Amino acid sequence: MVPKNDLRPRKVPTQPRAIATVDALVEATARILVDDGLHGVSTNRIAEVAGVSVGSLYQYFPSKEALVMAVVERHANNVVTLLSDAFAQALQEPLPVAIDQLVSAIVDVHDQQPELQHAIVSQVMTLGVHHTAPMHARAVDVVHAFLITRQEDLLVDDCRSAAWMLVTTVMATLHGRHMGVAPDLGTTSLKVQLTAMIQRYLLPPSSA
Amino acid sequence: MVPKNDLRPRKVPTQPRAIATVDALVEATARILVDDGLHGVSTNRIAEVAGVSVGSLYQYFPSKEALVMAVVERHANNVVTLLSDAFAQALQEPLPVAIDQLVSAIVDVHDQQPELQHAIVSQVMTLGVHHTAPMHARAVDVVHAFLITRQEDLLVDDCRSAAWMLVTTVMATLHGRHMGVAPDLGTTSLKVQLTAMIQRYLLPPSSA
Amino acid sequence: MVPKNDLRPRKVPTQPRAIATVDALVEATARILVDDGLHGVSTNRIAEVAGVSVGSLYQYFPSKEALVMAVVERHANNVVTLLSDAFAQALQEPLPVAIDQLVSAIVDVHDQQPELQHAIVSQVMTLGVHHTAPMHARAVDVVHAFLITRQEDLLVDDCRSAAWMLVTTVMATLHGRHMGVAPDLGTTSLKVQLTAMIQRYLLPPSSA
Amino acid sequence: MVPKNDLRPRKVPTQPRAIATVDALVEATARILVDDGLHGVSTNRIAEVAGVSVGSLYQYFPSKEALVMAVVERHANNVVTLLSDAFAQALQEPLPVAIDQLVSAIVDVHDQQPELQHAIVSQVMTLGVHHTAPMHARAVDVVHAFLITRQEDLLVDDCRSAAWMLVTTVMATLHGRHMGVAPDLGTTSLKVQLTAMIQRYLLPPSSA
DNA sequence: AATGAATGAGACTTCATTCAT
DNA sequence: GATGAATGAAGTCTCATTCAT
Numbered sequence: 110m111v112p113k114n115d116l117r118p119r120k121v122p123t124q125p126r127a128i129a130t131v132d133a134l135v136e137a138t139a140r141i142l143v144d145d146g147l148h149g150v151s152t153n154r155i156a157e158v159a160g161v162s163v164g165s166l167y168q169y170f171p172s173k174e175a176l177v178m179a180v181v182e183r184h185a186n187n188v189v190t191l192l193s194d195a196f197a198q199a200l201q202e203p204l205p206v207a208i209d210q211l212v213s214a215i216v217d218v219h220d221q222q223p224e225l226q227h228a229i230v231s232q233v234m235t236l237g238v239h240h241t242a243p244m245h246a247r248a249v250d251v252v253h254a255f256l257i258t259r260q261e262d263l264l265v266d267d268c269r270s271a272a273w274m275l276v277t278t279v280m281a282t283l284h285g286r287h288m289g290v291a292p293d294l295g296t297t298s299l300k301v302q303l304t305a306m307i308q309r310y311l312l313p314p315s316s317a
Numbered sequence: 318m319v320p321k322n323d324l325r326p327r328k329v330p331t332q333p334r335a336i337a338t339v340d341a342l343v344e345a346t347a348r349i350l351v352d353d354g355l356h357g358v359s360t361n362r363i364a365e366v367a368g369v370s371v372g373s374l375y376q377y378f379p380s381k382e383a384l385v386m387a388v389v390e391r392h393a394n395n396v397v398t399l400l401s402d403a404f405a406q407a408l409q410e411p412l413p414v415a416i417d418q419l420v421s422a423i424v425d426v427h428d429q430q431p432e433l434q435h436a437i438v439s440q441v442m443t444l445g446v447h448h449t450a451p452m453h454a455r456a457v458d459v460v461h462a463f464l465i466t467r468q469e470d471l472l473v474d475d476c477r478s479a480a481w482m483l484v485t486t487v488m489a490t491l492h493g494r495h496m497g498v499a500p501d502l503g504t505t506s507l508k509v510q511l512t513a514m515i516q517r518y519l520l521p522p523s524s525a
Numbered sequence: 526m527v528p529k530n531d532l533r534p535r536k537v538p539t540q541p542r543a544i545a546t547v548d549a550l551v552e553a554t555a556r557i558l559v560d561d562g563l564h565g566v567s568t569n570r571i572a573e574v575a576g577v578s579v580g581s582l583y584q585y586f587p588s589k590e591a592l593v594m595a596v597v598e599r600h601a602n603n604v605v606t607l608l609s610d611a612f613a614q615a616l617q618e619p620l621p622v623a624i625d626q627l628v629s630a631i632v633d634v635h636d637q638q639p640e641l642q643h644a645i646v647s648q649v650m651t652l653g654v655h656h657t658a659p660m661h662a663r664a665v666d667v668v669h670a671f672l673i674t675r676q677e678d679l680l681v682d683d684c685r686s687a688a689w690m691l692v693t694t695v696m697a698t699l700h701g702r703h704m705g706v707a708p709d710l711g712t713t714s715l716k717v718q719l720t721a722m723i724q725r726y727l728l729p730p731s732s733a
Numbered sequence: 734m735v736p737k738n739d740l741r742p743r744k745v746p747t748q749p750r751a752i753a754t755v756d757a758l759v760e761a762t763a764r765i766l767v768d769d770g771l772h773g774v775s776t777n778r779i780a781e782v783a784g785v786s787v788g789s790l791y792q793y794f795p796s797k798e799a800l801v802m803a804v805v806e807r808h809a810n811n812v813v814t815l816l817s818d819a820f821a822q823a824l825q826e827p828l829p830v831a832i833d834q835l836v837s838a839i840v841d842v843h844d845q846q847p848e849l850q851h852a853i854v855s856q857v858m859t860l861g862v863h864h865t866a867p868m869h870a871r872a873v874d875v876v877h878a879f880l881i882t883r884q885e886d887l888l889v890d891d892c893r894s895a896a897w898m899l900v901t902t903v904m905a906t907l908h909g910r911h912m913g914v915a916p917d918l919g920t921t922s923l924k925v926q927l928t929a930m931i932q933r934y935l936l937p938p939s940s941a
Numbered sequence: 942a943a944t945g946a947a948t949g950a951g952a953c954t955t956c957a958t959t960c961a962t
Numbered sequence: 963g964a965t966g967a968a969t970g971a972a973g974t975c976t977c978a979t980t981c982a983t
Binding site: 146147148231232234235267270271273274277278280281282285294298302303305306309310314 | 354355356438439440442443475478479481482485486488489490493502506510511513514517518522
């Protein structure tokens with residue numbers, strides 16, 4: 110596809126005024142992404158919504174893609190922060206409980222800002238998967254590490270494949286919910302189904 | 318998001334030459350989609366690649382989006398056609414075998430034109446989910462119908478939710494493969510994992 | 526400096542309407558160049574002056590530089606055409622007369638469109654010498670060829686250096702005239718001085 | 734062309750720190766001019782290269798053009814300083830020797846900073862000749878004065894025209910050298926040719 | 942005096958779409 | 963029917979300049 114140039118911010122603001130500007134820009138980008146999709150994102154529009162001039166935008170971001178990336182990263186950091194507790198606790202629990210708790214936590218986290226969540230997933234791929242793939246890979250690594258520590262209790266032998274399957278599946282169902290696709294499982298229902306699927310996939314029948 | 322105007326073709330070509338033109342246009346659109354992503358798709362470019370004038374393009378399609386939609390539909394039809402046999406046969410088999418065969422068939426079908434497959438999934442969502450959602454719904458319906466006929470053999474009680482879970486999961490894993498995400502399961506491995514997951518999800522332990 | 530991308534026209538117009546458009550564009554560019562200098566040349570302005578839309582401009586030229594280049598080339602062709610006669614005739618004459626005639630012809634040619642002439646020389650260099658250098662080189666070659674055929678009558682031994690000196694000198698004086706520099710030699714005066722300088726430079730005292 | 738507003742520096746720095754700032758700014762401008770041409774010169778860039786803030790730049794210079802002008806003037810002063818000795822001495826010598834010495838001195842001086850020299854000549858004209866013309870005129874005046882004192886030994890009658898011819902010719906050949914135009918005379922060769930041309934132009938055959 | 946954040950006009954360029962031939 | 967020249971709104975991005983701190 111297109112080997113996108115450089116999506117890193119141009120400079121990190123230190124003065125409070127500048128920080129506010131950058132914040133407003135990222136915020137505005139997220140808003141537009143949610144309201145109108147990637148299609149509605151334009152540098153002029155972002156600047157306008159942020160109440161800032163285009164010039165300021167380009168002082169901190171090299172392109173509109175960089176701003177979208179900033180939104181993605183900010184969101185990813187939120188998610189990671191929110192999940193770290195759940196992971197820490199799950200390590201202490203017996204597997205069936207751990208799975209239950211983790212699924213629940215993940216679903217809850219993604220219900221925080223569902224529209225942004227969905228916008229990111231459905232729109233950002235267009236910019237080239239290359240930029241979101243690392244996050245997916247990171248998630249796979251985390252799950253993989255978790256599975257290995259419990260391998261003796263699991264039905265699966267290939268932990269890596271299993272980790273990949275789990276991450277992919279969980280992600281997909283989370284995002285699928287907001288696609289307006291019937292029958293649009295409710296939060297509870299989704300938790301139940303996901304937990305069931307994962308427990309049966311990972312654990313021997315007796316322990317579930 | 319954006320309530321897209323009208324994406325249906327403007328008129329159905331009857332003369333052979335006209336049919337060839339329309340074909341070339343859709344083909345060209347697919348090619349560009351695969352090679353450069355949605356970003357590279359422009360009406361002028363399509364016309365050029367198709368070896369046709371822009372004017373002709375607008376004689377048959379009201380907009381660029383309509384052409385992309387035509388690509389999607391053509392692909393969907395291909396998939397449906399290829400799968401119908403597998404489904405017909407699976408109905409005759411005992412459930413575990415049926416699942417095995419269906420998973421295998423679906424994976425194989427999606428391996429037919431993986432780049433186009435991926436391009437469609439990763440790029441087309443931007444145009445608004447509204448247009449791809451119906452296909453997803455259709456798939457859910459088919460699976461739902463299938464599950465209901467076998468309900469007594471299944472572990473699940475809510476067939477609708479289960480159908481949704483299955484379609485979403487299968488789709489996600491199929492598409493995930495082409496995202497360059499580690500560890501990139503091979504065809505066989507994917508079939509094994511998917512079959513395992515689904516069988517355990519649907520069937521009581523004894524029958525698997 | 527800057528390795529300018531590609532300054533060649535995008536496509537050659539064949540339809541009369543298109544030819545008129547391209548003509549108007551080049552003409553407009555020349556006008557602006559003369560009136561306001563390179564500084565005043567902008568694609569929007571060119572299109573406006575040409576009575577054409579910007580889109581049309583970009584249909585035929587990849588950039589504003591390409592248009593400036595087209596102006597330069599058109600002018601160069603004019604000059605070459607106008608001079609070829611003079612050169613043909615000068616070959617028949619004894620050297621002092623030939624020099625006289627050639628100098629006279631060149632000065633006259635450059636007096637045709639002095640402002641354009643000046644604009645080109647004073648403005649176009651900024652775009653990188655690379656693009657005008659070939660013309661200079663061509664001129665040097667022509668003069669070199671001429672000198673060699675008469676070498677036995679000349680005072681100079683290094684014809685190549687002499688050719689370079691002559692071209693450079695003649696060019697400079699021609700362009701210097703329009704720079705508003707005192708005392709701004711008149712046409713006749715310039716011819717006299719140039720002829721004198723060149724004849725004494727090239728010919729032994731007796732033959733001048 | 735464009736009647737440029739006011740290119741004089743805004744205020745003369747007196748404090749050492751301020752002097753250093755101004756110096757750095759002019760120096761930076763020259764560097765950029767040489768490296769990237771006028772095209773690369775922007776106030777922000779100048780400030781950055783000079784290690785100074787844009788604000789400071791505007792404290793001393795009213796515009797970007799003013800800075801470029803400062804570069805030109807600084808260079809011109811250098812040249813004048815370096816040449817004054819040569820001129821003083823040349824006045825004592827017999828004409829052929831004087832010409833020889835002067836040509837040699839001028840060529841040497843221009844070989845000092847050839848890139849800056851070339852950058853100034855090829856780039857600065859775009860800003861409007863008006864600003865460089867005075868320097869040319871001053872040069873013509875100096876040469877004119879010189880010629881008049883020796884008029885009885887010269888072949889020429891119109892000293893003013895001759896002075897103009899000489900300055901224009903010498904300048905052109907000096908600058909032409911750096912234009913990458915074949916055959917790119919070497920320093921010695923250029924001196925020889927220039928001396929020859931000028932001596933024969935100015936002096937009667939017997940005295941050369 | 943110096944800083945550097947902010948501004949915004951304006952330059953460049955593309956591309957969906959129309960329409961005369 | 964087909965063609966492709968023409969259009970111009972809209973988007974991207976830069977850069978000279980100001981001004982509050």
